[in-house]
Amino acid sequence: MAQYTGNAEAVSALVRDTEVHRDVYVDREIFELEMEHLFPSTWIYIGHASQLPNPGDFITATVGRQPVLATRHSNGTIHVFHNRCPHKGVKIASEACGNTGKFFRCPYHAWSFKTDGSLLAIPLKKGYDNTGLNEVQASEGLAKVAEFRVYRDFLFAKLKPGGLSFEDFFGESLSTIDNMIDRSPEGQLRIEATPIRYMHTCNWKMLVENQTDTCHPMVAHESSAGTAIKVWEREGAGSTETPMAVQLYAPFMSPYEFYEKAGLRVWANGHGHSGVANSIHADYSDIPGYFDSMVAAYGGTRAREILGDVRHNSIYFPNLLVKAPVQIIRNFIPIAVDKTLVESWVFRLVGAPDKFYERALMYNRFINAPTSIVGHDDLEMYERAQEGLNSDGNQWVNLQRLYDEDEEADVTAVINGTSERQMRNQFHAWKKFMTGAMQEGAAA
Amino acid sequence: MNRKDVIDFIYNEADLLDRMQWQSWIELYHPDARYWMPLEWQQTDPVLQPSLMYEDLLLLKVRVERLAGERTFSQKPKSRCHHLLQAPQLTALDEAAGTASTRTSFIYTETRGDVLERFSGWASHDLVTVDGALRIKLKRIDLINFDAPFSNIQLFM
Ligand code: FES
Ligand SMILES: [Fe+2]
Numbered sequence: 001m002a003q004y005t006g007n008a009e010a011v012s013a014l015v016r017d018t019e020v021h022r023d024v025y026v027d028r029e030i031f032e033l034e035m036e037h038l039f040p041s042t043w044i045y046i047g048h049a050s051q052l053p054n055p056g057d058f059i060t061a062t063v064g065r066q067p068v069l070a071t072r073h074s075n076g077t078i079h080v081f082h083n084r085c086p087h088k089g090v091k092i093a094s095e096a097c098g099n100t101g102k103f104f105r106c107p108y109h110a111w112s113f114k115t116d117g118s119l120l121a122i123p124l125k126k127g128y129d130n131t132g133l134n135e136v137q138a139s140e141g142l143a144k145v146a147e148f149r150v151y152r153d154f155l156f157a158k159l160k161p162g163g164l165s166f167e168d169f170f171g172e173s174l175s176t177i178d179n180m181i182d183r184s185p186e187g188q189l190r191i192e193a194t195p196i197r198y199m200h201t202c203n204w205k206m207l208v209e210n211q212t213d214t215c216h217p218m219v220a221h222e223s224s225a226g227t228a229i230k231v232w233e234r235e236g237a238g239s240t241e242t243p244m245a246v247q248l249y250a251p252f253m254s255p256y257e258f259y260e261k262a263g264l265r266v267w268a269n270g271h272g273h274s275g276v277a278n279s280i281h282a283d284y285s286d287i288p289g290y291f292d293s294m295v296a297a298y299g300g301t302r303a304r305e306i307l308g309d310v311r312h313n314s315i316y317f318p319n320l321l322v323k324a325p326v327q328i329i330r331n332f333i334p335i336a337v338d339k340t341l342v343e344s345w346v347f348r349l350v351g352a353p354d355k356f357y358e359r360a361l362m363y364n365r366f367i368n369a370p371t372s373i374v375g376h377d378d379l380e381m382y383e384r385a386q387e388g389l390n391s392d393g394n395q396w397v398n399l400q401r402l403y404d405e406d407e408e409a410d411v412t413a414v415i416n417g418t419s420e421r422q423m424r425n426q427f428h429a430w431k432k433f434m435t436g437a438m439q440e441g442a443a444a
Numbered sequence: 445m446n447r448k449d450v451i452d453f454i455y456n457e458a459d460l461l462d463r464m465q466w467q468s469w470i471e472l473y474h475p476d477a478r479y480w481m482p483l484e485w486q487q488t489d490p491v492l493q494p495s496l497m498y499e500d501l502l503l504l505k506v507r508v509e510r511l512a513g514e515r516t517f518s519q520k521p522k523s524r525c526h527h528l529l530q531a532p533q534l535t536a537l538d539e540a541a542g543t544a545s546t547r548t549s550f551i552y553t554e555t556r557g558d559v560l561e562r563f564s565g566w567a568s569h570d571l572v573t574v575d576g577a578l579r580i581k582l583k584r585i586d587l588i589n590f591d592a593p594f595s596n597i598q599l600f601m
Binding site: 193194196197198199200201220222223224226227228230231232235236243245341342343346354357358361362364365369370371373375376377379380381384 | 481483484491492493494495496497498500502503505506507509510513515516517518591592593594595596597598
């Protein structure tokens with residue numbers, strides 16, 4: 001029963017000022033439309049240049065459900081392709097990363113391609129003489145994605161041409177990525193390890209919304225963070241320094257007032273972040289030697305400015321989370337309407353003490369792993385929501401906290417940190433990009 | 445402490461987990477113990493390489509206490525587990541010093557509600573003797589598919 005395909009008006013009606021219809025989370029047709037329209041018409045993170053240090057290096061990723069491939073060409077440039085052979089569609093690279101040498105060779109019939117995607121050779125090529133191969137797309141080699149951008153080593157791709165430029169799409173939100181990079185005394189981040197992967201049986205948007213949901217930690221995480229505090233108070237008696245583990249867990253139990261004052265900032269196009277004036281990442285102990293190296297690199301004023309910006313969770317709409325103070329990004333990869341793969345990556349701050357990397361890895365396994373007790377708390381809520389939303393008792397999800405009638409969309413604003421405005425902001429963007437792309441599709 | 449004591453100890457640890465005797469289970473651990481689940485093949489460094497778990501006794505106590513918490517919603521209903529162990533292999537044994545190391549191939553099952561998940565791998569134990577009793581200094585779990593995207597793993601392998 002197709003009620004949304006080709007009907008931008010019906011899709012638009014799913015998002016109201018203060019509530020959204022449950023179909024955005026549970027309806028298969030809506031999910032298909034997101035794959036067809038939302039993901040290809042927005043800028044999607046696909047990887048980091050440090051994963052491609054040498055010519056011939058490649059990584060694979062997905063944009064929505066579509067497989068893509070990024071390579072480092074012999075002249076040092078990066079290229080991004082659709083990861084499918086122009087002959088019969090076989091995926092050119094099947095691993096998450098690797099080095100292909102000077103060219104890719106399709107494993108099916110051995111068509112080969114340079115690392116800039118151009119067609120190198122076809123076996124028994126004379127079989128195509130006078131067939132007009134030159135006139136079809138297959139002769140052009142690997143199909144390039146419509147647009148991609150390497151922003152300070154962060155790779156983003158957009159599969160559909162047109163629409164907003166990279167700068168117009170992200171605007172001021174790039175300041176969080178800047179801050180994460182600037183925390184390295186050398187202004188450089190490096191990925192050295194595979195991500196922690198965690199399968200969620202829920203819609204991808206629940207995960208994205210939860211990142212700026214500041215009224216849940218003290219409730220949903222009482223079982224993990226609350227217990228950690230209790231056990232530490234009982235067993236840690238006599239110990240003079242709080243172990244790193246307790247420092248990471250304990251702030252989750254901060255009271256409502258803390259989050260209210262910490263603030264929330266929204267940006268245009270669905271981006272935004274929690275933790276403006278303060279955050280749960282503000283009070284970790286100093287790591288010896290680091291501050292001095294930052295001062296040496298940036299000067300005292302600038303170093304203090306960089307480290308004083310302790311943003312909690314920054315959403316890059318639609319599906320990327322950046323946690324600058326702990327050097328972690330989380331990629332919420334949609335698999336099905338009720339299935340989301342979360343890949344959480346840790347960066348090393350180049351030139352900073354190992355302790356930072358140790359702490360970031362620890363945070364990642366404490367909070368973002370399938371073995372993480374904080375993760376268990378959250379996933380339980382998403383799963384219950386995914387099931388609960390099958391109820392016809394009320395078809396609307398409420399996002400009304402601290403709603404203001406005069407609230408404008410697509411602006412920069414800083415507000416009370418317990419507001420659900422970033423969720424409203426995301427759904428405004430969701431509606432805009434979904435229906436915009438659907439209408440374009442209809443006009444084409 | 446002899447060979448049989450070591451092997452019995454390994455079976456007993458798994459049995460306590462299967463019977464959800466968390467308190468008795470955690471008492472098998474040395475105060476400086478670590479429970480480690482690497483995220484890489486033949487991983488050597490638990491600190492500067494990523495792991496699924498690398499926890500000391502304090503964190504294991506947090507987990508055990510959490511399982512029984514009134515507001516631990518991910519344990520309503522409760523999880524249960526089952527360990528199927530191959531005979532443990534002794535990789536080191538020093539009866540005089542009271543130390544031993546073992547490697548045990550396993551199939552582990554964890555279930556909750558209508559969901560049942562199965563895992564395969566190897567458990568390695570480093571054991572020491574404290575006041576005449578064996579204690580776990582390090583338990584290391586290497587899954588065959590350590591890098592797969594799992595859903596919740598809430599109990600202990
Ligand atoms: S499918 Fe790639 S060469 Fe035939
Ligand atoms: Fe949470």
